[in-house]
Amino acid sequence: xxxxxxxxxxxxxxxxxxxxxxxxxxxxxxxxxxxxxxxxxxxxxxxxxxxxxxxxxxxxxxxxxxxxxxxxxxxxxxxxxxxxxxxxxxxxxxxxxxxxxxxxxxxxxxxxxxxxxxxxxxxxxxxxxxxxxxxxxxxxxxxxxxxxxxxxxxxxxxxxxxxxxxxxxxxxxx
Amino acid sequence: xxxxxxxxxxxxxxxxxxxxxxxxxxxxxxxxxxxxxxxxxxxxxxxxxxxxxxxxxxxxxxxxxxxxxxxxxxxxxxxxxxxxxxxxxxxxxxxxxxxxxxxxxxxxxxxxxxxxxxxxxxxxxxxxxxxxxxxxxxxxxxxxxxxxxxxxxxxxxxxxxxxxxxxxxxxxxxxxxxxxxxxxxxxxxxxxxxxxxxxxxxxxxxxxxxxxxxxxxxxxxxxxxxxxxxxxxxxxxxxxxxxxxxxxxxxxxxxxxxxxxxxxxxxxxxxxxxxxxxxxxxxxxxxxxxxxxxxxxxxxxxxxxxxxxxxxxxxxxxxxxxxxxxxxxxxxxxxxxxxxxx
Numbered sequence: 022x023x024x025x026x027x028x029x030x031x032x033x034x035x036x037x038x039x040x041x042x043x044x045x046x047x048x049x050x051x052x053x054x055x056x057x058x059x060x061x062x063x064x065x066x067x068x069x070x071x072x073x074x075x076x077x078x079x080x081x082x083x084x085x086x087x088x089x090x091x092x093x094x095x096x097x098x099x100x101x102x103x104x105x106x107x108x109x110x111x112x113x114x115x116x117x118x119x120x121x122x123x124x125x126x127x128x129x130x131x132x133x134x135x136x137x138x139x140x141x142x143x144x145x146x147x148x149x150x151x152x153x154x155x156x157x158x159x160x161x162x163x164x165x166x167x168x169x170x171x172x173x174x175x176x177x178x179x180x181x182x183x184x185x186x187x188x189x190x191x192x193x194x195x
Numbered sequence: 196x197x198x199x200x201x202x203x204x205x206x207x208x209x210x211x212x213x214x215x216x217x218x219x220x221x222x223x224x225x226x227x228x229x230x231x232x233x234x235x236x237x238x239x240x241x242x243x244x245x246x247x248x249x250x251x252x253x254x255x256x257x258x259x260x261x262x263x264x265x266x267x268x269x270x271x272x273x274x275x276x277x278x279x280x281x282x283x284x285x286x287x288x289x290x291x292x293x294x295x296x297x298x299x300x301x302x303x304x305x306x307x308x309x310x311x312x313x314x315x316x317x318x319x320x321x322x323x324x325x326x327x328x329x330x331x332x333x334x335x336x337x338x339x340x341x342x343x344x345x346x347x348x349x350x351x352x353x354x355x356x357x358x359x360x361x362x363x364x365x366x367x368x369x370x371x372x373x374x375x376x377x378x379x380x381x382x383x384x385x386x387x388x389x390x391x392x393x394x395x396x397x398x399x400x401x402x403x404x405x406x407x408x409x410x411x412x413x414x415x416x417x418x419x420x421x422x423x424x425x426x427x428x429x430x431x432x433x434x435x436x437x438x439x440x441x442x443x444x445x446x447x448x449x450x451x452x453x454x455x456x457x458x459x460x461x462x463x464x465x466x467x468x469x470x471x472x473x474x475x476x477x478x479x480x481x482x483x484x485x486x487x488x489x490x491x492x493x494x495x496x497x498x499x500x501x502x503x504x505x506x507x508x509x510x511x512x513x514x515x516x517x518x519x520x521x522x523x524x525x526x527x528x529x530x531x532x533x534x535x536x537x
Contacts, residue, residue, distance in 0.1 A: 045201040146274040154279040173432035174294025
């Protein structure tokens with residue numbers, strides 16, 4: 022059992038492992054942006070309401086603003102920039118093709134959420150609007166209502182939702 | 196944010212000992228509520244004891260039900276095959292709560308221990324007996340923002356409601372909470388976990404400082420297997436309940452009479468509200484819209500809506516009819532008709 026006045030944390034971000042010493046109050050978002058120079062997760066509301074700080078953490082869409090970095094020692098994080106490191110990710114390309122953004126501030130979080138939720142749906146996980154809980158969902162079940170519900174943790178103040186919906190529908194194969 | 200020390204114990208007993216020994220310590224699990232409170236200054240512990248890494252993350256079938264570890268994530272519990280089949284109300288309640296990202300972070304125990312979203316509790320510039328005991332209640336006033344206020348079981352000290360959807364579903368399933376304290380482990384009905392505000396609104400639960408929830412037990416039952424959750428809110432997704440209903444029913448298929456029923460309401464009281472008077476009125480009755488409405492009326496005899504919350508009474512009546520009609524499709528209801536015409 023260890024106490025941490027200030028402590029080391031190992032974070033693997035977009036494939037590279039870093040060890041940094043952080044004040045226990047440091048959020049994962051601040052560690053990523055201010056300490057490690059990863060600017061694609063954005064600080065929007067900083068209270069878990071807007072989703073602009075979303076990354077993929079151990080493969081799942083996850084906020085970084087309501088997480089203390091020390092709690093996530095050893096975590097594997099993929100940012101939106103990391104998704105596109107070796108050429109445009111299909112979800113990113115779909116956002117481009119369908120104008121799924123205007124100012125772009127919420128876009129990295131939208132993209133990470135979309136990638137995470139497409140994976141969840143493919144794994145059979147239901148949502149609030151899924152009528153039949155007794156069978157696993159597939160990507161074919163992703164109606165517009167399903168996509169909207171599954172993306173409700175990401176706000177877009179420009180109101181680019183129509184394009185975002187089109188982009189994700191295409192990425193889902195619909 | 197106040198400076199704090201951080202401790203990551205390797206087993207639950209160490210975690211309990213660390214928090215019990217320090218009145219200024221707090222458990223940290225998923226952090227979706229507590230880290231926000233650290234930022235807002237609503238919580239300012241000197242020591243955070245991180246329980247997120249403790250091995251309390253299994254969902255296990257037992258002889259008479261399911262044991263859910265305290266650290267099982269909301270998303271994993273909602274998607275669990277056994278939960279979807281035999282406790283669908285739990286799955287529905289979880290899926291109706293928060294956002295995809297938050298469900299990947301919030302834990303089972305943390306969900307139960309989240310604090311009220313009363314706007315005055317979250318605004319440090321206003322008096323609040325829950326946040327600052329003895330300072331007064333800003334919500335209990337006709338000029339206040341009272342949309343979220345309680346209609347049942349409030350006190351002159353506090354009119355806040357409990358925000359968890361999961362807790363409401365678990366109350367309707369007769370779930371049991373497993374707790375570890377310095378003196379050992381104990382179990383209590385989930386219904387006894389949360390309390391009414393009375394003269395001590397700063398106490399959300401009956402747990403002592405340092406007691407740690409280690410798991411929740413879901414007993415198997417006919418009413419849990421045929422159950423659902425209806426949540427009414429200001430927007431279609433990612434909002435707290437104005438009113439919610441967890442319902443389960445065991446109906447005699449021959450006669451259509453109610454053999455057994457469970458009704459719990461969210462968004463209306465300082466704790467999940469098990470509507471026992473309504474259940475009693477329905478048990479043995481032929482299920483119809485009018486018997487449901489009479490049963491809800493029996494429960495609501497004790498309602499005392501706080502300022503701004505009287506609208507929740509009609510909402511509760513309709514949401515309860517809607518929930519039971521989803522379980523019993525033969526119960527044809529037309530909720531678009533004005534309530535006075537029914």
